[in-house]
Each structure stands twice: as structure tokens, then as C-alpha cells.
Amino acid sequence: MKILDSIFSPEDLKNINNLEALAQELRTEIISVVSQNGGHLSSNLGVVEATIALLKVFGEKKNSIIWDVGHQCYAYKILTGRKDKIYSIRQKSGLSGFTNYEESDYDKFKSGHSGNSVSLALGISEFKLNFKQDGKVIVFIGDGSMTCGLAYEGLNNASSANNLIIILNDNSMSISKNVGAISKYLSKIRTNNIYLNTKNIVKKILNKIPNSGKKIDNFFSNLNIKLRNLLFQTGSLFENLGFKYYGPIDGHDIHAMIKVMNVAKKCNKPVLIHIVTKKGKGYKFAEIKPDKFHGISRFDIKTGDYLKNKQKTFSDIFGEYLCDLASKNQKIYAITAAMSDGTGLSEFAKKFPKQFKDVGIAESHAVTFAAGLAAGGYTPIFAVYSSFLQRSFDQLIHDVSMQKLKIILAIDRAGFVGEDGESHQGIFDVSILNSVPNIVCYSPSFFDELKISLDLAIKSNNFTAVRYPKGTEFFKPDWLNKNFNNFDFYGENKNILIITYGRIFSCAAKIFQEFSDKISLLKLNKIIPLDNQAIIKSREYKNIIFFEESYINNSVAEKFGFELLKYNFKGKFMPIAVNNFVKHATMFEQLKEFKLDYDSMMEKIKEIY
Numbered sequence: 001m002k003i004l005d006s007i008f009s010p011e012d013l014k015n016i017n018n019l020e021a022l023a024q025e026l027r028t029e030i031i032s033v034v035s036q037n038g039g040h041l042s043s044n045l046g047v048v049e050a051t052i053a054l055l056k057v058f059g060e061k062k063n064s065i066i067w068d069v070g071h072q073c074y075a076y077k078i079l080t081g082r083k084d085k086i087y088s089i090r091q092k093s094g095l096s097g098f099t100n101y102e103e104s105d106y107d108k109f110k111s112g113h114s115g116n117s118v119s120l121a122l123g124i125s126e127f128k129l130n131f132k133q134d135g136k137v138i139v140f141i142g143d144g145s146m147t148c149g150l151a152y153e154g155l156n157n158a159s160s161a162n163n164l165i166i167i168l169n170d171n172s173m174s175i176s177k178n179v180g181a182i183s184k185y186l187s188k189i190r191t192n193n194i195y196l197n198t199k200n201i202v203k204k205i206l207n208k209i210p211n212s213g214k215k216i217d218n219f220f221s222n223l224n225i226k227l228r229n230l231l232f233q234t235g236s237l238f239e240n241l242g243f244k245y246y247g248p249i250d251g252h253d254i255h256a257m258i259k260v261m262n263v264a265k266k267c268n269k270p271v272l273i274h275i276v277t278k279k280g281k282g283y284k285f286a287e288i289k290p291d292k293f294h295g296i297s298r299f300d301i302k303t304g305d306y307l308k309n310k311q312k313t314f315s316d317i318f319g320e321y322l323c324d325l326a327s328k329n330q331k332i333y334a335i336t337a338a339m340s341d342g343t344g345l346s347e348f349a350k351k352f353p354k355q356f357k358d359v360g361i362a363e364s365h366a367v368t369f370a371a372g373l374a375a376g377g378y379t380p381i382f383a384v385y386s387s388f389l390q391r392s393f394d395q396l397i398h399d400v401s402m403q404k405l406k407i408i409l410a411i412d413r414a415g416f417v418g419e420d421g422e423s424h425q426g427i428f429d430v431s432i433l434n435s436v437p438n439i440v441c442y443s444p445s446f447f448d449e450l451k452i453s454l455d456l457a458i459k460s461n462n463f464t465a466v467r468y469p470k471g472t473e474f475f476k477p478d479w480l481n482k483n484f485n486n487f488d489f490y491g492e493n494k495n496i497l498i499i500t501y502g503r504i505f506s507c508a509a510k511i512f513q514e515f516s517d518k519i520s521l522l523k524l525n526k527i528i529p530l531d532n533q534a535i536i537k538s539r540e541y542k543n544i545i546f547f548e549e550s551y552i553n554n555s556v557a558e559k560f561g562f563e564l565l566k567y568n569f570k571g572k573f574m575p576i577a578v579n580n581f582v583k584h585a586t587m588f589e590q591l592k593e594f595k596l597d598y599d600s601m602m603e604k605i606k607e608i609y
């Protein structure tokens with residue numbers, strides 16, 4: 001019988017002696033699940049031991065455990081009563097790939113976006129302290145997420161949170177190699193020779209002391225502060241912020257972590273435990289290439305190879321084309337917020353290191369940095385996933401638009417993204433951009449249109465966004481107008497006009513190809529601002545159905561309908577867009593759920609003709 005078969009809640013960990021064997025079982029389970037469902041493999045493998053220690057010490061429900069990003073919570077889910085459902089992870093109606101309060105009391109929040117954990121924890125901590133509630137609030141945050149400005153806003157306010165414990169999981173990786181001064185600071189702590197020696201001293205002492213938290217505490221406390229700082233090279237940052245600092249601790253040594261966590265449990269001040277782990281631990285391929293296995297689709301466990309042939313994606317095209325453009329234009333400057341690979345910028349980074357910056361998980365900074373670059377004379381291009389751009393709303397308005405600066409946003413993952421779930425869907429960028437004055441936004445449906453959009457953006461003096469979907473292009477009709485106009489009408493039918501843009505234009509185009517006598521089609525390329533001529537011509541139609549793969553409020557459809565009213569449109573206007581958060585499922589299931597796939601479009605059209 002597996003050890004896992006005897007664990008139904010963290011309580012059951014009390015009876016388990018061979019925790020290393022449990023870690024091994026968890027690893028095997030996680031590798032198996034992710035190989036079938038895809039997911040965040042290397043992050044999860046790295047925290048198996050830390051999760052066991054965490055739940056062994058803080059598994060009671062009176063404690064609140066908050067995972068930053070939450071992508072590394074698979075072992076946590078298995079050990080908190082969700083073992084039987086783990087094979088449904090990231091699938092429609094199955095477990096989420098992040099923490100999710102709808103699934104379990106052990107999950108305090110829905111997670112997905114990085115850097116918010118300390119602030120969330122401080123809120124819970126404040127309530128607990130004021131209402132004299134027992135229990136600790138524990139944050140689990142990676143060194144990558146510590147590149148988020150938001151995390152420091154939290155740390156800056158944490159000094160009186162006496163029930164707060166932060167576990168800093170330092171694996172020196174974000175998705176790719178971590179960047180910036182904080183990362184260098186942590187690396188200095190880790191690699192310092194004194195640390196290596198000290199680690200052994202600490203380990204020896206920890207091993208000698210049978211569960212005597214007090215003695216360990218004394219050991220740490222009684223060391224002269226100066227000596228301790230010298231030994232650990234640490235006191236400065238976290239201690240000056242008001243934390244009691246323990247570390248660095250080997251994050252794969254369950255017993256060492258349990259002991260230090262028990263000490264932290266007794267502290268009456270904020271504590272930061274710095275653990276050092278290996279991303280991808282225990283699976284050869286993930287250890288060698290932790291970035292490839294950070295977020296991965298289905299793969300063969302034996303070879304580590306993807307099970308699906310990788311098709312060219314919009315991100316690939318963007319990255320390649322930007323390299324072409326930069327080879328002729330030294331003023332092009334590309335920025336990523338910790339997503340070089342995902343946004344297709346890895347090659348650019350290698351070829352044009354002086355025209356590239358990975359700023360860490362710092363989307364707000366990235367936009368304002370771009371504004372500064374533009375003010376200095378560069379043509380900055382910030383490549384960012386739609387959902388992470390949400391972090392930069394004020395910067396778009398205050399630091400770019402209000403200053404009349406020209407920057408370019410390359411908005412990747414616009415629209416549904418599938419299995420990553422609610423936090424990651426690219427459905428809000430259009431609503432956001434519709435609130436930014438003087439911005440131009442193109443929504444290409446196909447690879448060549450993406451290139452033309454980028455050309456237009458670079459040639460113009462406008463603040464421009466180009467938004468494009470995850471993955472590859474869909475059906476591309478051969479009758480498509482080769483010019484990338486602001487808009488194009490197709491067909492003669494005056495009864496039904498279908499309007500759409502972006503990826504789902506392909507579904508509408510297929511329908512038009514089959515039923516060109518029954519419908520006409522309007523393809524929008526420039527979605528912000530809307531072209532008046534498109535509105536004026538649309539007045540001629542009796543029924544307009546606007547299909548939009550974006551959130552409905554402040555959508556292009558809403559703007560279009562509003563403009564039609566201004567132009568005295570007398571027909572029927574039917575917007576079909578996303579009206580809620582989007583749960584994890586395949587992208588095709590999501591399109592279907594929100595009635596934006598071929599069949600749903602067809603059904604809607606049939607209601608009318």
C-alpha cells in the first residue's frame with residue numbers, strides 16, 4: 001500500500017514516519033499527472049519536501065496558508081484531501097491548476113498572478129490579531145515572485161504582523177533564470193562559502209537537538225547579531241524590514257525545515273524562512289531544463305518530449321519578426337516581464353542584448369520603463385500576456401497616454417488561453433485599452449496580419465497595441481483581402497451582418513464561406529478607435545451579431561453598439577461576448593461555453609434567417 005493511500009488530510013501526516021518515501025510518492029504522482037494533463041511541473045517538483053514540512057507544522061485549519069502564484073500547489077492539493085481528484089487537474093470541471101477557495105477550505109484564495117501573497121496575508125493577519133484569533137498566516141513565495149514590486153509594498157507594511165511567517169522558496173529561477181538585484185542578493189547568500197560551512201553547522205546542530213525548538217531558537221538568537229549577519233550575509237534586508245530571518249535552509253531536507261518551522265511557530269514577530277530548492281528536483285529532464293518544464297503541455301515521461309508536435313505560434317512569429325525589424329533599426333527595444341520564452345523573445349534577447357530587458361515580474365514597471373525609453377528616443381515594445389497587462393492600468397494612462405509617448409504593446413495570449421483558468425484568460429485587455437485615451441489597437445487574425453500590425457505600429461507616432469492569441473492561426477480563407485485595412489466588409493446580404501475580429505474571425509469566415517447568400521461579414525482589424533466608416537456602412541443591415549472573444553463591458557461590441565445608436569441605427573444589434581470569469585478547460589471548450597465557436601455562431605445565425 002502506498003503511504004499516500006493513508007492520507008486524507010494534513011492530520012494524517014502525524015502518523016507518517018518515512019516522510020522521504022512520501023516525498024518520493026508525491027513526485028511520482030505529480031510527474032504522472034502533469035505528463036497527462038500538462039501543468040507546472042518543475043515548480044511543483046521543487047517544493048514537495050517544503051509542502052510536507054509546511055503541512056506537518058501548519059496543517060491545522062486555524063492557520064492560513066497562502067501560495068504566491070499558486071502554480072506550485074499540486075502536492076498541497078494531494079495532501080489536503082484532493083488526492084482522488086488530482087488527475088482532473090486543469091481539465092474542464094476538474095481541479096484548478098492554482099489554489100481555489102471553491103475546492104477546499106485549505107485554499108484561502110484563487111491564485112494565478114504573482115506577488116500579491118504578502119498583502120493578502122497581512123489582511124488576514126490583521127483580522128486575526130485584532131480579534132485575538134489563534135493561528136499563523138503563512139506565505140509561500142518564490143524568488144521569482146519577489147521581483148514583483150507589490151511584494152515589497154507588503155513587506156514594507158509587515159513589521160507588526162506578529163503572526164506572519166514567510167517562506168521564501170529560492171531556486172534562483174523565475175520561469176527562466178531570475179533577474180535583478182534581489183536575485184543577486186539571494187544568490188550572494190546562497191553561494192557564499194561561509195554559508196556552505198554554516199549550513200553544515202546548522203544542520204549538525206539541528207540534527208543533534210531532538211525536536212527542541214527552544215534550543216534552536218536560542219542558537220539563532222544568541223549568536224551575536226553582527227556575527228550572524230557576517231555568517232549568513234543576510235540580516236540587512238529582511239531583518240531591517242522587521243523580520244526574524246532563518247536560513248538559508250536546505251529546502252529538500254524535510255526534518256531541518258520542520259524544526260525551523262516549529263521555531264518560527266513560537267516566534268512573536270514576523271518571520272522569514274529562506275529555503276533553497278532545486279527547480280525540477282527528482283525528474284532528470286526538468287532538473288536540466290527547468291524552464292522548459294515550468295509550464296508544459298502533455299509529455300512522454302521516458303524521453304521528456306512533448307506529445308504534440310509544436311506548431312508555429314503567434315509568439316514565434318512575433319519574436320522572429322521583431323528580430324528582423326531590430327536588425328534594421330537600432331532604436332527598437334524589447335521588454336519582457338519574466339516571460340522571454342512565452343512571448344517569443346528568447347532569440348531576440350540573445351541577438352540584441354543591448355536592446356532587450358527582462359525586468360522580472362514587474363509589469364507596471366515595464367510600462368513606465370518603456371515610457372522612459374520612449375522619452376529618451378527608443379521605440380520600446382513591451383511584449384506581455386494580456387492577463388498580466390492588467391497590472392499596468394495606471395501606467396498606461398498616466399505614464400504613457402497622458403505624456404503622449406509612443407510605446408508599443410505586443411499583447412500575447414489575447415482571448416481564451418485554456419487550462420490555466422480564471423486568472424490567465426486574456427479577456428480584459430480590450431476593456432482596459434478602451435479606457436486609455438489616444439491608443440490605437442490592432443487585432444490581427446493571422447500571422448501576416450501580425451507582421452503588418454507591427455509595421456504600422458512602428459511607422460506611426462501613436463501609442464499602439466497589437467493583440468494576438470495563444471497558439472497558432474486558425475482557418476484562413478483564400479478570399480481574404482490582402483490589404484490590412486482598418487476593416488473589410490464581405491458579402492451582399494443585407495439581412496444579417498456578422499462582425500468580429502481576432503482569432504474567431506476564422507469561425508465566422510468558415511460560416512460565411514458556406515452561407516454567403518445568408519450573411520455578410522465585417523472583419524475589424526483596427527479595433528480601437530473604431531472607424532466611423534465601418535459604423536456608417538453597418539447601418540444598412542437589419543440584424544447585426546457581434547461576436548467578441550473579450551469581456552463584454554467596455555468591449556468593442558459595446559462601443560460599436562453605442563456608435564450605431566449615435567448614427568440612428570434602426571435594426572437589431574446582438575453582442576455575444578464573455579460575460580464572466582472563464583474557468584479552466586480547453587480553449588475550444590471555452591469558445592463553446594461562451595458561444596463563440598463555429599457551432600454556436602451557426603445556431604445564433606439560424607435563429608434569425
Ligand SMILES: Cc1ncc(C[n+]2csc(CCOP(=O)(O)OP(=O)(O)O)c2C)c(N)n1
Pocket residue numbers: 043046069071072112113114141142143144145146169171173174175279337338339361363388391
Ligand atoms: C503578474 C504575473 N506575471 C507573470 C506571471 C507568470 N509566471 C508564473 S510563475 C512565474 C515565475 C515565478 O517564479 P517563482 O515565484 O520563483 O516560482 P517558481 O516557479 O520558481 O517556483 C511567472 C513569471 C504571473 N503568474 N503573474
